[in-house]
Amino acid sequence: MRPIGFVLIAVVVLAGVVAYMAPAFGQADGEAVPIFGLKIPAGYRDWRLISVAHEAGNLNDLRAILGNDAAIKAYREGKLPFPEGTIIARLAWSYVPSEENNQVFGRPQSFVPGPAPDWYLQFMVKDSKKYAATGGWGFAQFDKDGKPAAEAPLKNCFPCHQAVKARDFVFTRYAP
Amino acid sequence: MRPIGFVLIAVVVLAGVVAYMAPAFGQADGEAVPIFGLKIPAGYRDWRLISVAHEAGNLNDLRAILGNDAAIKAYREGKLPFPEGTIIARLAWSYVPSEENNQVFGRPQSFVPGPAPDWYLQFMVKDSKKYAATGGWGFAQFDKDGKPAAEAPLKNCFPCHQAVKARDFVFTRYAP
Numbered sequence: 001m002r003p004i005g006f007v008l009i010a011v012v013v014l015a016g017v018v019a020y021m022a023p024a025f026g027q028a029d030g031e032a033v034p035i036f037g038l039k040i041p042a043g044y045r046d047w048r049l050i051s052v053a054h055e056a057g058n059l060n061d062l063r064a065i066l067g068n069d070a071a072i073k074a075y076r077e078g079k080l081p082f083p084e085g086t087i088i089a090r091l092a093w094s095y096v097p098s099e100e101n102n103q104v105f106g107r108p109q110s111f112v113p114g115p116a117p118d119w120y121l122q123f124m125v126k127d128s129k130k131y132a133a134t135g136g137w138g139f140a141q142f143d144k145d146g147k148p149a150a151e152a153p154l155k156n157c158f159p160c161h162q163a164v165k166a167r168d169f170v171f172t173r174y175a176p
Numbered sequence: 177m178r179p180i181g182f183v184l185i186a187v188v189v190l191a192g193v194v195a196y197m198a199p200a201f202g203q204a205d206g207e208a209v210p211i212f213g214l215k216i217p218a219g220y221r222d223w224r225l226i227s228v229a230h231e232a233g234n235l236n237d238l239r240a241i242l243g244n245d246a247a248i249k250a251y252r253e254g255k256l257p258f259p260e261g262t263i264i265a266r267l268a269w270s271y272v273p274s275e276e277n278n279q280v281f282g283r284p285q286s287f288v289p290g291p292a293p294d295w296y297l298q299f300m301v302k303d304s305k306k307y308a309a310t311g312g313w314g315f316a317q318f319d320k321d322g323k324p325a326a327e328a329p330l331k332n333c334f335p336c337h338q339a340v341k342a343r344d345f346v347f348t349r350y351a352p
Contacts, residue, residue: 045225052228052240054271057285064228064240064351093351095230101347104339109233113351144352163280171277175240175269175289176320 033148035155036138038125040146041068044089048072051175054095054111061092062113065172070126081136081168086126088170092119116144124170134158135169209324211331212314214301216322217244220265224248227351230271230287237268238289241348246302251350257312258344262302266348268295292320300346310334311345 032039047066055061066089067075074082093113101110121142128136139157141149161169208215223242231237242265243251250258269289277286297318304312315333317325337345 047224048222049225049240049242051289052238052269053274053289054230054238054287055285056287057281057283059285062228062230064225066225091351093228098229100340104336104347105233107233109231109235111230111232112349113227113229116352160280164276171280173288175267176292 030142030146031148033140033142033154034151036125036131036134036140038123038138038140040121040140040142041087041089041123041125044068044087044121044123045091047089049175050075050088051172053172055092056095059092059117059119060095061117061119062095062111063090063092065090075174082126082170084126084128086124088124088172090122090172092117092122118143119149120144135161135165137161137169206318206322207324209316209318209330210327212301212307212310212316214299214314214316216297216316216318217263217265217299217301220244220263220297220299221267223265225351226251226264227348229348231268232271235268235293235295236271237293237295238271238287239266239268241266256344258302258346260302260304262300264300264346264348266298268293268298294319295325296320311337311341313337313345 030040044066047068050065050067050071052065053063055063068085068087070083070086071088074080074086094115094117095111096114097108098110098112101112102108119141121140123138123140125131125138125140126136127138131138135158137158139154141154158169161171164171206216220242223244226241226243226247228241229239231239244261244263244265246259246262247264250256250262270291270293271287272290273284274286274288277288278284295317297316299316301307301314301316302312303314307314311334313334315330317330334345337347340347
């Protein structure tokens with residue numbers, strides 16, 4: 001094999017690595033939300049887990065909070081504020097009893113993800129310059145069809161998150 | 177640069193890929209459980225999300241179900257039975273109200289992960305030959321200190337999972 005062969009191998013291998021890792025780095029895709037101009041970051045469903053939660057009351061959802069590599073690193077190192085480029089993803093599904101599980105357990109104890117609510121996907125994106133007016137965070141929400149939230153609900157994000165300014169405006173703690 | 181240089185580049189690049197991916201492939205670590213002889217798979221906390229759940233009743237926990245690459249691929253392709261080498265990880269935390277969140281929301285609606293219960297970590301490992309007597313699955317449980325469960329509770333895993341034989345003995349469905 002001539003040198004060019006090895007160059008090709010190296011290029012192919014590198015291209016493979018880049019292709020494998022690309023979705024984890026959040027390229028924007030689809031329609032953007034108002035105010036913050038954010039799109040759904042590609043590959044967010046492959047991100048690592050930060051925590052889970054159940055919001056009862058009017059929301060009544062089960063949720064998973066995922067983070068891109070910058071988010072996970074900062075959480076695990078306990079570093080605040082979160083670095084530029086941090087993205088935190090919040091997925092929510094309606095909170096429904098699992099009839100099939102409950103039949104096995106013999107009692108109504110199991111609650112699992114049901115259909116996606118209108119607030120299916122939310123993202124917080126750290127860009128201190130771009131989003132200086134909102135604590136350095138951009139906020140986004142999308143339904144299950146990728147439709148962005150309207151301007152009014154997006155305006156409510158930051159006022160509520162201000163309550164946790166001491167944790168860089170992020171509610172979720174890392175679940176070990 | 178001579179050909180050997182390109183070979184070295186390719187090897188170094190490949191080694192980097194392997195090192196990057198290694199934790200996702202579950203090297204065993206720590207003390208093994210009885211019966212099934214399984215250890216905690218290294219890197220499981222970096223695996224991708226399958227679903228979340230709330231088990232009420234006596235367990236009263238919030239849980240995240242993660243999968244290694246084989247598990248995620250099979251779930252997303254809707255393929256049963258799960259392939260050899262599949263590992264499904266179930267992390268559980270006690271279900272506790274978040275006082276700090278509830279103060280912000282003005283009502284008791286937010287439930288988050290609390291301290292780890294004794295059944296903190298569970299794993300199902302697919303090895304059709306080794307675990308032929310239990311549907312091709314090995315079962316494991318560990319507390320937060322990595323202490324394996326005793327023999328008696330592990331004997332209860334498969335009898336219960338037999339109820340979902342049609343889904344290759346796995347309760348959890350994928351949350352999109």
